[in-house]
Amino acid sequence: KAGVTQTPRYLIKTRGQQVTLSCSPISGHRSVSWYQQTPGQGLQFLFEYFSETQRNKGNFPGRFSGRQFSNSRSEMNVSTLELGDSALYLCASSFGQAGNTIYFGEGSWLTVV
Amino acid sequence: GNSVTQMEGPVTLSEEAFLTINCTYTATGYPSLFWYVQYPGEGLQLLLKATKADDKGSNKGFEATYRKETTSFHLEKGSVQVSDSAVYFCALSDQRGEYGNKLVFGAGTILRVKS
Numbered sequence: 684k685a686g687v688t689q690t691p692r693y694l695i696k697t698r699g700q701q702v703t704l705s706c707s708p709i710s711g712h713r714s715v716s717w718y719q720q721t722p723g724q725g726l727q728f729l730f731e732y733f734s735e736t737q738r739n740k741g742n743f744p745g746r747f748s749g750r751q752f753s754n755s756r757s758e759m760n761v762s763t764l765e766l767g768d769s770a771l772y773l774c775a776s777s778f779g780q781a782g783n784t785i786y787f788g789e790g791s792w793l794t795v796v
Numbered sequence: 797g798n799s800v801t802q803m804e805g806p807v808t809l810s811e812e813a814f815l816t817i818n819c820t821y822t823a824t825g826y827p828s829l830f831w832y833v834q835y836p837g838e839g840l841q842l843l844l845k846a847t848k849a850d851d852k853g854s855n856k857g858f859e860a861t862y863r864k865e866t867t868s869f870h871l872e873k874g875s876v877q878v879s880d881s882a883v884y885f886c887a888l889s890d891q892r893g894e895y896g897n898k899l900v901f902g903a904g905t906i907l908r909v910k911s
Contacts, residue, residue: 714897726901739898773839777897782828782889787840
């Protein structure tokens with residue numbers, strides 16, 4: 684059974700640019716969530732999508748957005764990149780019920796220069 | 797709001813030593829509790845979970861018991877190996893449906909095992 688797949692794994696962007704990250708969940712999972720991991724702030728929840736609807740949102744500025752497609756695949760977008768956006772972005776999937784186990788992908792390493 | 801507090805690291809042990817990483821939580825209701833492990837350069841892997849009080853999660857020699865009375869979920873292993881060197885995260889997931897399915901993480905504890 685394939686796990687959560689994220690692309691690209693590594694990318695470097697310039698301040699002011701935008702970036703799109705992609706995530707394919709485990710087959711059958713309808714919930715996809717995104718987390719940002721930095722040395723200073725640790726693991727922080729960005730948002731969760733379930734059946735193409737944003738169900739929950741963390742405390743991030745509007746530059747961070749996402750969407751989910753009918754096949755449960757998800758993308759997240761960060762516009763007007765700042766140096767502080769450099770982080771590991773982790774996608775996770777689950778069946779979507781409260782308390783279900785959440786499985787993570789390998790992450791996308793974003794460096795903003 | 798919900799929160800998770802882990803013991804600060806790094807924790808440095810010799811091979812075959814006993815490991816305890818403390819984790820306490822604050823939550824409304826009865827959350828599910830998890831331990832995740834992150835090896836260098838990788839994402840998070842689920843190590844074990846417990847969904848109700850007195851449940852014991854176990855995997856690969858690691859164990860943790862959900863203690864409602866002390867709001868704790870301490871991770872233990874009887875004999876660590878060099879390959880256990882990683883960052884360990886304690887996390888909770890609110891059981892209530894209106895919060896969807898999200899995790900609240902502790903800060904993580906770095907474990908270094910020396911041979």
